Amino acid sequence: MSKYNRPASLLMLIVCILSCKSKPADTSDETIADTGVDRFIGYYADKGYANRNDGADWVGLIIRKGDDSAYHISVRSRADRKKTTCTFDAEAGTLTQNTLRAIVNGIGILFILNDSSIQVQPEGAEEADRLNYFCSGGATIMGTYLKQKDNLDPTQVDHRIFAKFLSLQNIFFDIESRQRDSGVYLTVKPYGLTKDTGSFHIRLNNRFIVNAETEDLNSDGYPELLIYTRSSGADKKGDVIGLSVNKGKSMSMIAFPDITEDTVAAEGYKGSDEFAIVETKLQRRFFVYNGEQISRRKFITYKMVQGEAGYRLIIDQIREE
Numbered sequence: 001m002s003k004y005n006r007p008a009s010l011l012m013l014i015v016c017i018l019s020c021k022s023k024p025a026d027t028s029d030e031t032i033a034d035t036g037v038d039r040f041i042g043y044y045a046d047k048g049y050a051n052r053n054d055g056a057d058w059v060g061l062i063i064r065k066g067d068d069s070a071y072h073i074s075v076r077s078r079a080d081r082k083k084t085t086c087t088f089d090a091e092a093g094t095l096t097q098n099t100l101r102a103i104v105n106g107i108g109i110l111f112i113l114n115d116s117s118i119q120v121q122p123e124g125a126e127e128a129d130r131l132n133y134f135c136s137g138g139a140t141i142m143g144t145y146l147k148q149k150d151n152l153d154p155t156q157v158d159h160r161i162f163a164k165f166l167s168l169q170n171i172f173f174d175i176e177s178r179q180r181d182s183g184v185y186l187t188v189k190p191y192g193l194t195k196d197t198g199s200f201h202i203r204l205n206n207r208f209i210v211n212a213e214t215e216d217l218n219s220d221g222y223p224e225l226l227i228y229t230r231s232s233g234a235d236k237k238g239d240v241i242g243l244s245v246n247k248g249k250s251m252s253m254i255a256f257p258d259i260t261e262d263t264v265a266a267e268g269y270k271g272s273d274e275f276a277i278v279e280t281k282l283q284r285r286f287f288v289y290n291g292e293q294i295s296r297r298k299f300i301t302y303k304m305v306q307g308e309a310g311y312r313l314i315i316d317q318i319r320e321e
Contacts, residue, residue: 040100040111041065043152044118044145052078052156059086059135060152061118061145063100063111069093071100073111075134075141079158086135087163091210105133109141118145162209168216168223171245175212175227177204184208188225188243188251196250200243206232207239215277217304218311222248224304226282228275238273238284244304244311254304255312259284265300265318282313288320296320 040063048058059077075088092102092111100111101123107130108123120142122128131142161184162177172191177184186209188200207229217224222245231237242254260266268288276283282302287294298320302313 038065040071040113040118043148043150045148045152046143046145049146049148049152052153055081057082057085058156059139059141059143059145060148060157061111061120062152063118073100073102074162076152076158076160078156080156083136084158085137085139086141087158087160087165088134088141089162089164089209089211105130107131116147118147119143120145164212166212166214166225168214169221171223171248173212173214173225175209175225177209186227186241188227190245190251192248193245193251194249200251202241204229208232210238211275213277215280217277217280217282218244218306219280220247222246224254224311225251226254226275226277228273230273231271236271236273238271238275238286240275240282240313242304242311242313252310255307255310256302257312257314259300262315265298265315268295268298281316 042063044061044063046059048056049060052058057078059075062074062076064072064074070091070093073088073090073092075086077085077087088104090102090104090109092100095101095110098113100113102109102111107127109131110121110123112119112121120131122131122142128140128142132138132140134141160176160178162175164175166173166175170192174189174191175186177186182203184204186202186204190197190200210228210230212225212227214223214225216222224245225243227241229239229241231239237259240256242256243251244254245251259269268290269286270289271286273284273286278301284300284302286298288296288298298318300315301317303316304311304313
């Protein structure tokens with residue numbers, strides 16, 4: 001080979017070496033992309049969390065995902081030294097590749113994912129003040145939460161699994177669920193009743209709370225409280241725990257029918273229900289399956305009636321689309 005061709009040959013060899021070295025990086029990127037890790041899921045906290053050992057207050061954000069497509073979002077704050085600052089629970093769906101959206105009390109709330117943080121903000125800028133509702137002392141859930149490598153500090157964090165405070169017609173409901181040695185228990189503490197002011201307790205038995213709403217379902221001037229749950233098992237079956245306020249004096253249970261006992265309602269049912277109060281009725285919606293394929297969506301409307309043993313919710317209408 002002529003000495004004049006050696007530099008060109010050497011250059012080609014160097015290019016080849018550099019190209020070969022770049023291949024492992026490309027393969028690694030593909031491997032990471034194929035793991036299926038959900039970037040939203042994890043633990044986040046505001047800037048106060050870094051100074052928690054010096055006594056600083058802080059607010060954390062937890063994003064989980066169940067067997068269904070919904071994300072379960074909880075905001076919890078420091079609870080070991082004083083009353084909790086912020087409490088929030090909601091289910092959220094995917095709005096864009098980097099944004100989750102939840103609707104709570106008619107407010108659209110966005111959870112925007114950045115490289116190592118989540119930005120929480122209202123969907124409409126004019127609703128910013130309404131995000132103060134979930135906090136005390138003038139605080140807000142709006143802001144930036146940095147992703148953490150580990151779970152939020154178990155010695156400081158508020159350990160309530162679900163928490164919500166609702167009010168209507170001068171009656172207030174403090175709703176929470178907690179893990180105890182014997183299982184998970186729901187507690188409802190009413191305020192504003194004139195006779196029986198004690199708390200209501202129920203063991204959830206392999207269920208978790210999805211949401212809670214209040215409305216005057218029978219238009220008698222006193223509110224009802226509906227708490228929506230879902231089975232922790234593979235059937236993902238929805239259920240409702242209902243409480244009615246009796247003339248402002250006490251609370252009593254509202255019976256809710258088992259969907260599997262109605263062949264028309266249960267046709268094609270495979271759980272993952274969504275519940276919502278529409279005016280003075282309860283609406284249940286879910287996808288109908290034909291075998292393993294989704295064929296349509298079913299809407300079941302319930303109305304509250306007075307029965308021999310108390311109030312109950314009965315099916316008022318079934319429609320599909």
